[in-house]
Amino acid sequence: MALAGPAANFTLMLIAAILIRFGREYGWFHRGAEGQPSISGTILSVFFALNLLLGVFNLLPVPPLDGSAGIMVLMGNDTAHRYLDWLRTTPYRSLGLLVAILGFRYLYGPIEAFATNLLIFAKF
Template structure:
């Protein structure tokens, strides 16, 4: 039997999802600008404000997440930040750093959320929640603001850990596919980039979707155990 719809839970999910996706794309845009490609910066993507990201990807940032939540209780979606492919071809290592900045931003949010959860547990404001629950990693011992804090921090921790790990899977079009560019010589890097931008991207997504649970599950349960 499915759980009844909760407007509170839905709103918390949407807020954390939008912030997490915006931070991911803003990191791409900001690092690209620092390394010589201002394309996304000039497009307004170097911001935590979700509005420019929603304008660029309204389906992936809003419609699909809402529909997926109503259907399954989870939010899935996508976003993107533009970049100059000529810049990426000329500076493959810089392009790799730009790509990896997105997952790094998610890991940073996950870590900050973990610190908030850990502090709440240490002070007795939170108690351990339900194993495997994204929105109830901890439960509040007080009501009001602390109920909101418990859900937002739980989601911030779990969702950003998921986004960081998933995007590091080394298959196009995920950010992790840029990892080889850090070590490949120039000629091979150019060939690799051409292959990565071809139709192999859909195939890569299908593979990533299959292998992700095996990668993520042990990481998630280990990280969750640090809060017990």
Template sequence: MWYPLEDLPFIALVLIIAFTVHEFAHAYSAYKFGDDTAYLAGRVTLNPRVHLDVIGTILLLIAGFGWAKPVPVRASRFKHPRLMGIVVSAVGPLSNLIIGALGILLLLVLHETGLMYAGSRGVEMALERFFNYLISINILLFVFNLIPLPPLDGYRILTDLMPLRIRFKMEQNVQWGMFVFLLIVFIPPLRRVTLDPILGLTDVITRNLIQFFMLFF
């Protein structure tokens, strides 16, 4: 088990928040840019039931990675398809970064004001666990989703940045990119030299955000 069993209620709540906001950000931005595909599919909502994928959520709990239901987007409906496509792809990971940053800020406020210690020791420990997972999982999802491999948001951003000729070749070989992605996730030696160092950026980002917010306390 990647996470302690006793912490699963906190992790499940954090995943519901993280995945729901992430997919809502994709759907809402696409709708605002002129594509109502996600809106008509009922995805422009903060209702977790329409965003969560059961298998993807379970895998994140036991394997350290997972996914929600992808938001359908038709970039051809955008006024500037490539530019707006990049924005729509990027707002999902950015929403997780914002949640993580807000989690750090709220945790610091609770500590500095003493509200963290106003209740029982059990409440204090529960709040600590919840905020620690809220911060770590959301910043992890921010970094993970920006990896430029399909089916992640980073790959969609990369394809929109590429010239059409290269983009066409990338789309022709997308299945190989997904194969590489599965290899580095499921084969531990490959994961240790590829995915794990990238995900190590999570700690760097978290430390820098804490240092930034500490300037105000």
């Protein structure tokens, strides 16, 4: 249940990617008279980027983000229970979130570049 938010973000991102690919393939996006990109292509691109951003950010294993509970899937039973108890009692939630926000700018750039290149060059 903890990973429902990122899963929804990545699903919406995939839908936007498919619409962008079809739009480029079938010429749905036309430039305006002044060379401006189409509003529908711009909206889909922003929708793609925002859902990628939110999905990746929510996967960070820092409380109160979804990744802090989702990482327990990779742990054993005893370790997961100790981690859950630590999450409930630790006073460092705000500090972890601050570190995640400050460090995320270094993490997101390569992920966005990869996703954008995949969107542009992949044949799906």
